Amino acid sequence: MILLATKENVHHKLNNVAKSNSKVKIETLKYFFATENFLFKEVADYIIDSFSYSLGHIDSIENSDLTEINDWFIDNSTQDNFSIYQKVKPAKIIDFSINVPFVEENQPFLIQWEAINYSRAYINGEEVPISNNEYETKISGYQKFQLIVENEHYKAISKPLEIQPVRTPQILEFNASETHIRKDEEVLLTWKTKDSKRSTLFINNKEINTQQKNEHRFIPRSSVICELTVYALNDLQPPVSKTCNIFIVDRVRIIHFRSNKNRILESDKILLSWSAANATKIVLLPLQEDVSGLSQIELSPTKTTTYTLEVSNEVSRERQDCPVIIHSLPKLDNISFPTMPSLVIALPEINLNTTHKNNSIVRQLKNARWYNKLFSLSYGSLISVLRVELKGINKKTSQIFNRSKNE
Structure with a gap:
């Protein structure tokens, strides 16, 4: 009714x-x-x-x-x-949309809505918080979303929100056959892309027509910057770029490599010094020691050795030798010295009065040549000197006694 x-x-x-x-x-x-x-x-x-x-x-x-x-x-x-x-007024949905112009595959995004007169909200049947009026999710393919808001007596249902995610263009590979080359050497650039409708190659900001190819050959005249740019399948996403630098490198060169001594005695030291151009790595052989950044090194070789300086960079390598001859010292094993004979010198006793007249005689005895030379002579020379000095002492002693008697 x-x-x-x-x-x-x-x-x-x-x-x-x-x-x-x-x-x-x-x-x-x-x-x-x-x-x-x-x-x-x-x-x-x-x-x-x-x-x-x-x-x-x-x-x-x-x-x-x-x-x-x-x-x-x-x-x-x-x-x-x-x-x-x-x-109680009817619940009403004013807006139901996403916060970005496009959604990327498997990337989080926000679904937002604006509604009035409601106390609960559901997206695809799942109740969602209403404090921020937004819902975060991500999708891997096409998906449809629907919003329902309601209060005690009314319910409002949105129109379906259909979302088709887009795929970001990718540069899977972008490589050069060589990144450090000699002058006038050819370089091959190769690349692989995904989910892009076209690509553009720039060399030093100059566009190169690739004609849908995935490689490009050229001979750089100087160091260059190569940039590959790929564009998305839709016009909403920005392009993606990747760079590859190519450097022209001169050959390495050893200016000098020498030792301050080419012949030394065992346990002596040498100083090796060197200079090189265009080198990125310097190794000293046979020590296998990386001396990059150094210009000299001090060594104590124990045997005759040929030192080799090896310098290199990305395009070349060079070596130079420096021999050092070691002279060994003689080995002294089980050396014994002859037993020295005891030397006894009998000096006559002299009883001198300590008068002012004979003080000069005492000083003469103290200053006798044999007294000063005794400890500076070899064994053989010492005997000869003592014989001469003893004769002189006997003569002077006789003179002293004779004077004493006369006085």
């Missing part, structure tokens, strides 16, 4: 809207139709749309899923308190 009466009522009001061209909107009619008959909003909307379609006011009816509604009517407790029911 309610539906039959409602049908006539709705039919009359819709005709009045069409005939009088009133500003009353069909949405307003839906609202009052729901409140007057205590119907859920989805049910009221579907009924009004059906009548509007039958009268030719609208071209189509929006799909509505009424299977989740067990009863089309609001419960009795709400009907008894009709003044409270009238204060």
Whole structure:
């Protein structure tokens, strides 16, 4: 009975809207139709749309899923308190979209919405927080999203949000046959790309026509920067670029390599020094020691050795030798010295009066040549000197005694 009466009522009001061209909107009619008959909003909307379609006011009816509604009517407790029911406004979705112009495959993005008069929200049947009005997710292929917002009495369903992720263009490889070359040497550039509609090669900012190829040969006249740029399948994504530097390198050259001594005694030291041009690595052999950054080194060789300086860079290598001869010292094993004979010198006893006259004689004895030379002579020379000095002492001693007697 309610539906039959409602049908006539709705039919009359819709005709009045069409005939009088009133500003009353069909949405307003839906609202009052729901409140007057205590119907859920989805049910009221579907009924009004059906009548509007039958009268030719609208071209189509929006799909509505009424299977989740067990009863089309609001419960009795709400009907008894009709003044409270009238204060509850229908939930409404204003916007449902994503926050980026395109979505990349397997990359997170945000789904955002704007709605009013709702207390719960669902995306694809999953309840989502409503504090920030956004939902983060990621997809690997085409997917459809639908938003539902509701309050105690009303539910609003969004139009499906269809998203087709795009694939970011990729440069899988971009290599040169050689990155350090000699002058006038040819270079081969090769590359592999994915999910791109075209690519462009730039050499020192000059565009090179690749004609859909994946390689390019050329002879650089100087060091250059090569840049490969690939463009996405759609016009929304920015291009992706990758660079490859090629350097012209001169041959390595040893300016000098020498030792301050070419012949030394065992345990002596030498100083090796060197100078090289265009070298990136310097190794001293046979020590196998990396001396890059040094210009000299001090060594103590124990045997005759030929030192080799090896210098290199990315395009060349050079060596130079420097021999050092070692003279060994003689080995002294089990050396014994002859036993030295005891030397006894008998000196005559001299009893001298300590008068001022013979003080000079005492000084002469103390200053005798044998006294000063005794400890600076070899064994053989010492015997000869002592013989001479003893003769002199005997002579002077006799003179002293003779003078003493005369006095």
